[in-house]
Amino acid sequence: MSIQERRAREREERRDCILQAAQAIIAEEGIEKLSVRKIASRIEYSPSLIYHYFQDKEEILHHLMGGVYKAILEAIAPYQFSEEPPEEKIKASTRKYIEMALQMPDAYKAIMLSSVPGTLAHTSILFKDARQKRPALGMLCQYLEELGWENEEQIERTAQVYWCATFGLIIRMITEKDLDHMQIERLIENYLHFILGGIQQSVTCRKEEQ
Amino acid sequence: MSIQERRAREREERRDCILQAAQAIIAEEGIEKLSVRKIASRIEYSPSLIYHYFQDKEEILHHLMGGVYKAILEAIAPYQFSEEPPEEKIKASTRKYIEMALQMPDAYKAIMLSSVPGTLAHTSILFKDARQKRPALGMLCQYLEELGWENEEQIERTAQVYWCATFGLIIRMITEKDLDHMQIERLIENYLHFILGGIQQSVTCRKEEQ
DNA sequence: TTCTGGTTTTGAACGCCGTTCAATAATCGC
DNA sequence: GCGATTATTGAACGGCGTTCAAAACCAGAA
Numbered sequence: 216m217s218i219q220e221r222r223a224r225e226r227e228e229r230r231d232c233i234l235q236a237a238q239a240i241i242a243e244e245g246i247e248k249l250s251v252r253k254i255a256s257r258i259e260y261s262p263s264l265i266y267h268y269f270q271d272k273e274e275i276l277h278h279l280m281g282g283v284y285k286a287i288l289e290a291i292a293p294y295q296f297s298e299e300p301p302e303e304k305i306k307a308s309t310r311k312y313i314e315m316a317l318q319m320p321d322a323y324k325a326i327m328l329s330s331v332p333g334t335l336a337h338t339s340i341l342f343k344d345a346r347q348k349r350p351a352l353g354m355l356c357q358y359l360e361e362l363g364w365e366n367e368e369q370i371e372r373t374a375q376v377y378w379c380a381t382f383g384l385i386i387r388m389i390t391e392k393d394l395d396h397m398q399i400e401r402l403i404e405n406y407l408h409f410i411l412g413g414i415q416q417s418v419t420c421r422k423e424e425q
Numbered sequence: 426m427s428i429q430e431r432r433a434r435e436r437e438e439r440r441d442c443i444l445q446a447a448q449a450i451i452a453e454e455g456i457e458k459l460s461v462r463k464i465a466s467r468i469e470y471s472p473s474l475i476y477h478y479f480q481d482k483e484e485i486l487h488h489l490m491g492g493v494y495k496a497i498l499e500a501i502a503p504y505q506f507s508e509e510p511p512e513e514k515i516k517a518s519t520r521k522y523i524e525m526a527l528q529m530p531d532a533y534k535a536i537m538l539s540s541v542p543g544t545l546a547h548t549s550i551l552f553k554d555a556r557q558k559r560p561a562l563g564m565l566c567q568y569l570e571e572l573g574w575e576n577e578e579q580i581e582r583t584a585q586v587y588w589c590a591t592f593g594l595i596i597r598m599i600t601e602k603d604l605d606h607m608q609i610e611r612l613i614e615n616y617l618h619f620i621l622g623g624i625q626q627s628v629t630c631r632k633e634e635q
Numbered sequence: 636t637t638c639t640g641g642t643t644t645t646g647a648a649c650g651c652c653g654t655t656c657a658a659t660a661a662t663c664g665c
Numbered sequence: 666g667c668g669a670t671t672a673t674t675g676a677a678c679g680g681c682g683t684t685c686a687a688a689a690c691c692a693g694a695a
Contacts (some may be wrong), residue, residue, distance in 0.1 A: 222642085250680080250681060250682080251681080251682060251683085252680085252681070252682085260644075260645085261644065261645050261646075262645095262682085262683085263644075263645065263646080263683085263684080263685085264643080264644060264645075266682095266683070266684080267642095267643070267644080271682075271683075272682065272683095327600075328538065328596070328600060329600075330600055330602065335600075335601065339600075339601040340597070340601075341597060341598065341601045341604060341608070341612065342601075369615075372611065372612070372615040373615065373619055375612065375615075376594060376612065376615050376616040376619050376620075377619070379590070379593045379594040379597045379598075379616070380589070380590030380591075380593050380594065380616075380620070381590075381593065382593040382596070382597060383589045383590050383591065383592040383593015383594065383595075383596065383597075384586060384589040384590065384593065385593075386538070386592070386593065386596065387550070387551060387589045387592060387593075388551065388589075390537075390538060390539075390540055390545070390549075391545065391549040391550075391551045391552075392540065394551060398551070401582065402551065402582070402585065402586065405579075405582040405583065405585075405586050406586040406589070406590075409583055409586050409587070409623045409624075410586075410590070410623055411623075412622065412623040412624075412625075413619045413620055413621075413622040413623030414619075414622075415622075432662095432663090432671085460651080460652060460653080461652080461653060461654080462651085462652070462653085470673075470674090471673065471674050471675070472653085472654085472674095473654085473655080473656085473673075473674065473675080474672080474673060474674080476653095476654070476655080477671090477672070477673080481653075481654075482653065482654095
């Protein structure tokens with residue numbers, strides 16, 4: 216028993232070791248320079264070994280990216296329980312989300328632009344009832360409800376396009392390098408103002424309809 | 426003279442031929458499967474030949490993508506001269522832009538996500554005075570002016586985040602496959618409603634400030 | 636201790652890729 | 666027709682992800 220346990224533990228350790236090496240390479244050279252062979256040489260094993268611990272390169276990426284995205288989601292989770300008004304909660308958590316993403320641009324890009332089913336299962340937001348499975352989406356839906364929105368379908372769809380829009384800003388800021396902190400700060404501020412306007416306007420519309 | 430002209434023409438023709446072959450491969454197999462060797466084999470020349478007509482693979486992509494993006498911009502240009510109210514012009518041209526992008530998802534993704542300076546020079550929108558160089562941006566700025574906006578800086582920044590947001594929606598719709606026409610239509614409709622809300626709200630704010 | 640069965644690790648290979656470069660073939664100006 | 670220019674090629678380099686049969690290793694049984 217004990218021996219099998221040790222074996223399993225060692226196996227897990229080596230998996231971690233591979234993931235760590237991959238992370239280090241990404242940190243040093245960028246995600247597009249990551250290769251199975253480089254991971255192997257860094258841990259001083261032959262490339263074929265990797266394939267006894269992971270099915271393919273994609274699986275390695277998937278593991279790493281899962282961790283990254285989880286970190287972002289965990290960073291914005293606390294706002295949920297804040298006592299501030301919903302608008303402020305939306306603003307604060309969106310800002311945090313953007314800042315987290317910008318701190319790990321390669322990883323964010325990689326995970327959010329991946330079309331691999333396994334990754335997509337963690338990042339897609341445009342399916343029905345997505346709010347149940349996507350914390351960021353669910354959080355925004357909750358805020359909208361706190362703001363008095365009632366149409367379930369409109370809430371979810373608004374949350375979906377909201378996060379698409381936020382995603383767009385982030386990716387463009389990542390893609391267009393040479394933006395300094397000042398410009399980024401201004402863009403985020405402008406974006407939040409603009410997008411919150413969209414939410415408030417929709418409230419106005421709803422109120423008028425009643 | 427004439428002979429040199431013919432030479433130049435022939436050279437141009439072969440360049441076109443290479444570009445056409447590349448386009449065909451992209452159409453058949455997707456952009457990520459495009460390779461210099463495939464282009465060469467399709468035009469029945471050796472791979473090395475390609476490098477006498479283009480500096481590298483990137484330059485080929487750049488030429489193709491330039492054409493693609495131009496097509497989108499040309500498709501939305503006419504709305505500029507329409508007599509409809511600015512809100513309608515914004516809605517209509519944004520919708521057209523989105524639809525065009527969705528018709529050539531691979532190409533759109535490739536050009537808008539490329540970080541290569543040459544490509545970036547055609548697609549970046551987050552720099553100062555971008556409205557002078559970016560038709561889509563300039564158009565939106567014009568509409569905002571027609572709506573009575575006056576703060577030059579706010580106009581440009583709003584236009585920037587507006588297109589970032591639109592870009593985000595498009596990329597997510599492209600990335601998350603399995604969306605049917607109905608869902609896409611609903612998302613676009615919802616997005617336009619939402620984002621126009623943002624614009625109108627900003628107007629309201631401005632009016633209140635005065 | 637030696638053998639056995641399973642696990643871990645490797646080396647070599649396959650078939651791709653982008654790119655370079657010296658050598659050859661074709662074409663032109665004279 | 667000849668020398669220079671241009672077009673084209675074949676072979677090679679170094680990289681990639683991945684596969685697979687063979688080797689090395691190791692736990693427990695005889």
